[in-house]
Amino acid sequence: MEDCIFCKIVKGEIPSNKIYEDDKVLAFYDISPEAPVHFLVIPKSHIESANSLDENNVSIVSHVFIVINKIVSELGIADSGYRIVNNCGEDGGQTVNHMHFHVLGGRGLKWPPG
Ligand code: 5GP
Numbered sequence: 792m793e794d795c796i797f798c799k800i801v802k803g804e805i806p807s808n809k810i811y812e813d814d815k816v817l818a819f820y821d822i823s824p825e826a827p828v829h830f831l832v833i834p835k836s837h838i839e840s841a842n843s844l845d846e847n848n849v850s851i852v853s854h855v856f857i858v859i860n861k862i863v864s865e866l867g868i869a870d871s872g873y874r875i876v877n878n879c880g881e882d883g884g885q886t887v888n889h890m891h892f893h894v895l896g897g898r899g900l901k902w903p904p905g
């Protein structure tokens with residue numbers, strides 16, 4: 792998608808601090824981290840939000856979770872714990888309209904969110 796910053800990151804038009812990449816997904820550190828570990832995992836294809844998931848594209852979500860599993864082990868937060876967040880739409884706090892999963896860890900996280 793033309794004006795989507797995450798599509799631009801996928802294409803390399805905007806630089807990112809990449810952690811993992813394959814043909815389907817990209818993981819990179821959040822530019823404005825909210826925890827000692829804060830990265831994003833996105834599908835390479837433009838899916839606007841969780842609302843856009845259907846039977847044809849939902850398999851990307853299980854792949855994202857497998858990738859998260861690998862990365863948290865490598866970063867050493869698998870055992871201490873972490874949070875996976877998907878913000879959807881305005882009330883959900885989604886600011887980039889390309890579906891993404893936040894992974895936050897490296898400190899105790901409060902619940903419930905604000
Ligand atoms: P949302 O609020 O949509 O759930 O999360 C969007 C996230 O993307 C935010 O945490 C924000 O810091 C991050 N972000 C926005 N623009 C960029 C960027 O250009 N590069 C990186 N690495 N992260 C970004």
Ligand code: ZN
Nearest residue numbers: 795798837889
């Ligand atoms: Zn996009």
